[in-house]
Amino acid sequence: MERADAARNRRAILRATEELLATHGLEHVSMDRVAQAAGVGKGTVFHRFGNREGLMRAVVEERVRALSSALESGPPPLGPGAPPAERLAAFFDAVVALATKNVTVMAAFEQASTDRLNSPIYLSWHAHVAGLLASASPTLDADLTAHLLLGSLHSDLMIHLLRTGDSHRLAAGLRSMIETLLR
Amino acid sequence: MERADAARNRRAILRATEELLATHGLEHVSMDRVAQAAGVGKGTVFHRFGNREGLMRAVVEERVRALSSALESGPPPLGPGAPPAERLAAFFDAVVALATKNVTVMAAFEQASTDRLNSPIYLSWHAHVAGLLASASPTLDADLTAHLLLGSLHSDLMIHLLRTGDSHRLAAGLRSMIETLLR
DNA sequence: CCCCAAGTGGACTGACGGTCAACTTACGGT
DNA sequence: ACCGTAAGTTGACCGTCAGTCCACTTGGGG
Numbered sequence: 001m002e003r004a005d006a007a008r009n010r011r012a013i014l015r016a017t018e019e020l021l022a023t024h025g026l027e028h029v030s031m032d033r034v035a036q037a038a039g040v041g042k043g044t045v046f047h048r049f050g051n052r053e054g055l056m057r058a059v060v061e062e063r064v065r066a067l068s069s070a071l072e073s074g075p076p077p078l079g080p081g082a083p084p085a086e087r088l089a090a091f092f093d094a095v096v097a098l099a100t101k102n103v104t105v106m107a108a109f110e111q112a113s114t115d116r117l118n119s120p121i122y123l124s125w126h127a128h129v130a131g132l133l134a135s136a137s138p139t140l141d142a143d144l145t146a147h148l149l150l151g152s153l154h155s156d157l158m159i160h161l162l163r164t165g166d167s168h169r170l171a172a173g174l175r176s177m178i179e180t181l182l183r
Numbered sequence: 184m185e186r187a188d189a190a191r192n193r194r195a196i197l198r199a200t201e202e203l204l205a206t207h208g209l210e211h212v213s214m215d216r217v218a219q220a221a222g223v224g225k226g227t228v229f230h231r232f233g234n235r236e237g238l239m240r241a242v243v244e245e246r247v248r249a250l251s252s253a254l255e256s257g258p259p260p261l262g263p264g265a266p267p268a269e270r271l272a273a274f275f276d277a278v279v280a281l282a283t284k285n286v287t288v289m290a291a292f293e294q295a296s297t298d299r300l301n302s303p304i305y306l307s308w309h310a311h312v313a314g315l316l317a318s319a320s321p322t323l324d325a326d327l328t329a330h331l332l333l334g335s336l337h338s339d340l341m342i343h344l345l346r347t348g349d350s351h352r353l354a355a356g357l358r359s360m361i362e363t364l365l366r
Numbered sequence: 367c368c369c370c371a372a373g374t375g376g377a378c379t380g381a382c383g384g385t386c387a388a389c390t391t392a393c394g395g396t
Numbered sequence: 397a398c399c400g401t402a403a404g405t406t407g408a409c410c411g412t413c414a415g416t417c418c419a420c421t422t423g424g425g426g
Binding site for chain 1: 381382383384385386391392393
């Protein structure tokens with residue numbers, strides 16, 4: 001079990017990280033600053049989260065949890081029940097919205113991550129997309145296509161689209177791309 | 184003009200960087216080690232290339248130069264003359280082969296780069312792809328689609344595909360994706 | 367051959383992620 | 397109510413990094 005003070009500190013650290021990421025750029029959010037902002041020693045941060053990657057992953061996982069559960073047990077078209085093509089469209093609408101609202105957090109995670117493509121979040125999203133693609137179109141290379149579609153969530157591109165004011169085009173573009181691929 | 188010793192050092196630094204990247208992982212290639220391996224002082228490296236990003240960009244540009252000139256003045260289907268769809272397919276075949284052979288170099292550049300999408304190389308590739316897409320299918324969002332297709336060159340994905348032995352599927356997948364999109 | 371702009375080198379700085387051993391504390395068992 | 401201990405906390409410390417700076421050297425045009 002996790003002691004009460006440990007749980008309190010975990011929450012404090014997560015909130016401090018989120019706030020620092022929101023107010024300053026991700027490059028100014030060092031582990032020292034997180035510790036200071038959370039009012040704990042640096043050792044505590046590392047004891048809780050292992051390393052920078054672990055901390056950023058925890059922050060991302062918090063922001064993503066709602067979508068994850070909606071995917072596996074929510075109402076259609078996001079959850080099970082709707083036809084694959086519709087579920088795919090719904091998923092990308094949702095995930096693009098999520099990524100747009102959390103660019104900085106996602107970017108911080110990507111930067112700290114050594115193997116993005118093996119992170120639990122990416123793996124589950126990839127499995128979800130690949131599975132739906134495969135059941136909607138058996139001739140497609142579902143595994144690879146899933147990677148290509150998920151590549152659109154890369155923070156580089158998100159930041160670029162937000163800066164140029166073109167972010168609204170991403171969801172639409174993906175929708176029509178999916179439609180074309182499954183035709 | 185660049186003095187003779189300066190030119191010699193520039194080449195030595197570039198070669199040292201390439202060799203270190205090839206033999207050790209990119210995370211073990213520090214500016215100090217590059218300087219030492221090239222037999223020059225660290226100050227010289229920074230004087231020549233500005234910063235880590237500049238050095239890595241220079242290495243990448245060297246590896247990419249042949250493709251760039253083939254695109255704008257080489258024989259079809261890579262160069263001008265062939266129909267857009269064929270030029271696109273040829274481009275992605277070539278660029279995937281290039282990226283496969285130079286994963287480490289590309290990865291080092293990405294990691295050191297602060298704004299990949301505004302680097303000269305990416306800008307020129309994006310313009311090339313977007314232009315061809317637009318002329319082959321006026322209804323497409325060519326600009327966005329070009330970003331999505333070029334996302335497949337991200338080193339994360341390349342490394343993953345190489346590790347799992349699936350790299351050969353990338354070129355094929357892109358070919359059929361382009362064909363589908365332009366149909 | 368001389369001069370100086372161009373080039374060089376490496377000690378130095380500040381910041382970083384991560385470690386660790388000494389210290390403190392929550393809390394289940396008695 | 398108290399105590400023993402496993403769990404948690406801490407910040408000084410470490411090695412490494414990218415980048416700076418200035419005293420010094422040198423290529424090569426006039």
